[in-house]
Amino acid sequence: MNLVSIRLITDDVRRLAEFYELLTGVEAAWATPDFAEIVTPAGTLALGSTRTVALFGPGSARPADNHTAIIEFLVPDVDAEYRRLRAAVADFVNEPTTMPWGNRALLLRDPDGNLVNLFTPVTEAAIAKFAAR
Incomplete structure (x- = not known):
């Protein structure tokens, strides 16, 4: 088993992506406006919109919490x-x-x-x- 990524749920994917781009120097890879990834050699930080939570189950994740x-x-x-x-x-x-x-x-x-x-x-x-x- 390999840890592939950590995902943060947020109300503002763009704002969080811009922060982690500044922090890491890595440009975010965007799959949709609701999902971006900061891919580093050791792992990926995934950023998902609160709109994606319904796909996992309502209330399964809360942003900024x-x-x-x-x-x-x-x-x-x-x-x-x-x-x-x-x-x-x-x-x-x-x-x-x-x-x-x-x-x-x-x-x-x-x-x-x-x-x-x-x-x-x-x-x-x-x-x-x-x-x-």
Whole structure:
């Protein structure tokens, strides 16, 4: 079994796609106006409109209501990403911080309030852990 994608349900697919295009530097691939994907080498972040929820079952997902997941991106230099994004992103949770498990991390929120973590491994153990990812 392979994890293929994480899908976010939103009332505004275009706004979320533009945010993740800015964040990742990857252009969204649009299937319909209600569905776009940010395809990275490690996985895909899918963005679906609330109009698609009816296809899965009414009430099965609610936009802008995530309080448990963190979307994480491995980046070469988290401090450089912070400098690049400071003027364009409104909701930073913290500044780059070195965590006890060896990653330097930057937490921010996307326009729907989903928590996003950009991180760079900085200790020998963390660098080894993520070397193949």
